Amino acid sequence: MKNNDSGRYYFRFSLGQRYLHGLVIITFLGLAATGMTLRFSERGWAKWLAEMTGGFGAVLSLHKLCAVLISAGFVYHIGDILYRAIIKKDRSLFWGPNSMTPQPKDAVDLYMMVRWFLWMGPQPEFDHFAYWEKFDYWAVFWGMAIIGISGYMMWFGPFFARLVPGYVLNIALLIHSEEALLAVWFIFIIHFFNSHLRPEKFPLDPVIFTGRLTGGEYQHERPLDYSRLDKSGALEMLRTDPPPRWLQNFSWLITVISVGIGFSLLVLTLIAFWTE
Amino acid sequence: MAHGSRRMASSGRMVSGFGRIACAIAVMLLSAVAMAQAAATKVQAASTKVLSDSDCLSCHNLKASAKLQARPVSVYVNAETFQPSIHAKLGCNSCHSDIHAFPHPDPVRPVSCAGCHSSQTAAFAGSVHAIAEREKKSRFPACLNCHGNPHGMRAKTDPKSRVYPLNLPRTCGTCHGNPEIAKKYGFPDVYALYMDSIHGFALTSDGLLVAATCASCHGAHDILSRKDPKSRTFRNNVPATCGGCHAGVQVDYLAGAHGTAMMAGRPNAPVCTNCHTAHQITQVNVVNWQLKTVATCGNCHKKRLYTYRDTFHGQVTELGFVATARCWSCHGSHLILRASNLNSKVAPANLPATCGKCHHGATASFVSYEPHPNPHDRRQNPALYYAALFMNLLLLGVFLFFGLHTAMWLARSLMDKGQGARRPPATSAKKDDGVKR
Numbered sequence: 109m110k111n112n113d114s115g116r117y118y119f120r121f122s123l124g125q126r127y128l129h130g131l132v133i134i135t136f137l138g139l140a141a142t143g144m145t146l147r148f149s150e151r152g153w154a155k156w157l158a159e160m161t162g163g164f165g166a167v168l169s170l171h172k173l174c175a176v177l178i179s180a181g182f183v184y185h186i187g188d189i190l191y192r193a194i195i196k197k198d199r200s201l202f203w204g205p206n207s208m209t210p211q212p213k214d215a216v217d218l219y220m221m222v223r224w225f226l227w228m229g230p231q232p233e234f235d236h237f238a239y240w241e242k243f244d245y246w247a248v249f250w251g252m253a254i255i256g257i258s259g260y261m262m263w264f265g266p267f268f269a270r271l272v273p274g275y276v277l278n279i280a281l282l283i284h285s286e287e288a289l290l291a292v293w294f295i296f297i298i299h300f301f302n303s304h305l306r307p308e309k310f311p312l313d314p315v316i317f318t319g320r321l322t323g324g325e326y327q328h329e330r331p332l333d334y335s336r337l338d339k340s341g342a343l344e345m346l347r348t349d350p351p352p353r354w355l356q357n358f359s360w361l362i363t364v365i366s367v368g369i370g371f372s373l374l375v376l377t378l379i380a381f382w383t384e
Numbered sequence: 385m386a387h388g389s390r391r392m393a394s395s396g397r398m399v400s401g402f403g404r405i406a407c408a409i410a411v412m413l414l415s416a417v418a419m420a421q422a423a424a425t426k427v428q429a430a431s432t433k434v435l436s437d438s439d440c441l442s443c444h445n446l447k448a449s450a451k452l453q454a455r456p457v458s459v460y461v462n463a464e465t466f467q468p469s470i471h472a473k474l475g476c477n478s479c480h481s482d483i484h485a486f487p488h489p490d491p492v493r494p495v496s497c498a499g500c501h502s503s504q505t506a507a508f509a510g511s512v513h514a515i516a517e518r519e520k521k522s523r524f525p526a527c528l529n530c531h532g533n534p535h536g537m538r539a540k541t542d543p544k545s546r547v548y549p550l551n552l553p554r555t556c557g558t559c560h561g562n563p564e565i566a567k568k569y570g571f572p573d574v575y576a577l578y579m580d581s582i583h584g585f586a587l588t589s590d591g592l593l594v595a596a597t598c599a600s601c602h603g604a605h606d607i608l609s610r611k612d613p614k615s616r617t618f619r620n621n622v623p624a625t626c627g628g629c630h631a632g633v634q635v636d637y638l639a640g641a642h643g644t645a646m647m648a649g650r651p652n653a654p655v656c657t658n659c660h661t662a663h664q665i666t667q668v669n670v671v672n673w674q675l676k677t678v679a680t681c682g683n684c685h686k687k688r689l690y691t692y693r694d695t696f697h698g699q700v701t702e703l704g705f706v707a708t709a710r711c712w713s714c715h716g717s718h719l720i721l722r723a724s725n726l727n728s729k730v731a732p733a734n735l736p737a738t739c740g741k742c743h744h745g746a747t748a749s750f751v752s753y754e755p756h757p758n759p760h761d762r763r764q765n766p767a768l769y770y771a772a773l774f775m776n777l778l779l780l781g782v783f784l785f786f787g788l789h790t791a792m793w794l795a796r797s798l799m800d801k802g803q804g805a806r807r808p809p810a811t812s813a814k815k816d817d818g819v820k821r
Contacts, residue, residue: 145703146696146699146700146703147699149698149699149700149702149703150693150702154703155703155704158703158704158705159704163705164700164703164704164705164707164708165705165707167703221793222789222792224796225792225793225795225796226792227796240789262696265743265750265753266743266744266745266746266747266750267745269746269747269749269750269752269753270747270749270750272749273749273752274749274750274751274752274753275752275753275754275765275767275768276767277753278695278753278754278757278765278768279767279768279771281695281696282757282759282768282771282772282775283771283775286772286775286776286778286779287775289779290775290778290779290782293783294782294783294786297786297787297790298786298789298790301790301793301794302790302793306793306794306797307794307797307798307800307801308797
């Protein structure tokens with residue numbers, strides 16, 4: 109184990125993962141802004157937003173456009189997983205330290221983490237993905253499936269009504285909007301905090317934008333992953349340059365815009381929800 | 385006269401020469417007598433003949449006369465406006481019948497319009513305006529308040545008449561558009577509302593004589609309070625009053641649920657004005673009105689409005705756009721029928737057609753969609769009720785767990801930062817990890 113590895117940079121996220129995250133940021137913000145406008149349509153800000161966007165038709169079109177784009181990302185991701193699993197026969201996707209599947213260690217990590225919160229023990233050592241990152245992943249995964257399916261059902265109502273009774277569309281709207289509230293609040297509170305705003309990372313963790321972090325950070329944050337990669341020699345394959353200046357600035361720009369829009373929507377929807 | 389005698393002479397050619405002379409003398413004598421008589425008659429007329437209109441105007445047309453101006457009420461008559469007025473051909477005496485000679489009695493007897501217009505004055509006597517007029521104790525006929533100066537009065541079909549349809553609202557507006565008078569007598573200041581209405585617009589911008597003016601709904605002389613059951617604007621009479629022009633709508637309304645309820649004496653049943661308002665009646669394709677009427681229906685159908693707002697239709701409408709279904713898109717506007725009525729637009733058999741107006745390809749299955757869903761009502765739609773329950777518990781669970789997780793993490797991290805103690809996590813973790821497994 110290299111104990112003084114802070115000067116070197118290693119990739120933690122591939123370019124594909126970063127592009128996918130970028131697509132999700134843009135489309136999620138677009139969907140949240142246009143969707144919450146409809147969900148809280150009685151609010152002045154919603155009417156103002158709808159007016160500024162160019163009317164209800166424009167709001168709905170943007171919502172559908174973002175929906176189609178994020179769906180494309182979803183389909184691409186599924187396709188990518190199937191490709192890696194079937195063609196490349198990469199079984200580590202489904203089980204093991206590099207898998208998104210919750211492992212027994214995740215339950216232990218959560219238990220340890222809570223003990224650490226309460227000064228009852230040390231922080232657990234995390235592997236490639238921490239348990240809260242897996243929750244983020246699955247929350248987005250199932251959220252997209254549920255919101256997506258219910259959304260397309262409403263979009264093509266008369267068609268889906270041939271398969272299911274029309275009152276299912278009532279349920280579709282309810283689930284669509286409740287799950288969306290869950291997603292929006294979760295991302296803008298929990299995900300923002302866990303990944304960017306907690307004191308250790310404040311104000312942002314650029315790793316998802318630059319894809320890279322220093323060896324020291326890697327070792328500190330993901331000790332198990334780091335030491336395994338180091339032992340197998342794979343770490344050297346991940347060696348890279350420090351993030352260029354433009355990429356650092358870009359990370360900041362994306363973060364400021366996303367957090368700005370996210371927090372605005374968070375405050376507006378929370379107030380609207382509690383005074384409903 | 386000489387000429388006349390010569391003609392008479394020439395007519396008696398058969399008469400002898402003596403006869404001619406005798407005749408001429410006789411004619412001359414007769415002529416003289418006639419002349420004398422005529423002169424005598426003329427002298428008599430100066431004291432007993434009725435004064436002509438020009439005689440009256442020779443004094444009363446002098447606007448600048450100090451004598452006329454000094455009077456408490458103007459007695460000036462403008463000959464220019466009097467001559468073309470409808471009353472000019474009657475002559476002054478027809479109304480001022482107590483004046484025969486000059487100098488005439490002063491003050492003159494007030495003129496009563498009832499002499500000619502008896503049916504109108506009789507109708508007026510029972511109206512709301514007559515009550516106000518009696519309190520005022522004016523010397524002048526109340527008729528003049530609306531019809532204006534009697535000496536310049538025009539036929540109601542004359543565009544210069546104050547009661548010509550295009551001028552009538554302004555005439556009524558002198559009182560009903562005056563906030564002070566409105567406040568004093570406690571009636572609404574309706575002139576501005578009317579002028580902004582579809583009726584007012586048709587009148588002012590299009591100059592339509594068929595546009596409803598004040599009198600079309602309220603009547604002219606026999607205007608009664610809307611609280612009076614005989615009034616045209618009494619609640620139960622409103623459909624008939626509006627139906628005077630909107631006959632087709634009246635038929636639909638009376639056949640619909642609202643009209644039936646009104647006829648059955650239901651006190652809350654709406655009439656035309658409950659939805660359209662009385663004076664500020666808006667064209668139905670105006671967006672603001674279309675949006676506002678959802679709340680108008682909701683005034684009575686509160687629960688239906690509440691459940692409508694939870695749907696996509698309601699949300700789009702709430703945002704201020706009309707490209708979606710509002711109450712009457714499905715229920716109709718005047719011929720609103722209960723769903724149990726087979727002719728109703730929302731009768732189960734007709735729903736595919738009604739929904740299909742927007743949702744092309746709407747089937748019997750599609751229309752089992754509930755346009756007024758209530759997720760709190762387990763009996764109406766149990767699946768929706770349990771879906772809502774599940775989603776609420778899911779949200780509660782997730783945010784309770786992660787809310788607590790985040791709060792504790794924040795607290796711990798802040799304390800660590802405060803102490804500056806960033807301990808490397810790898811030291812004792814492995815040991816603990818092993819113990820737990």
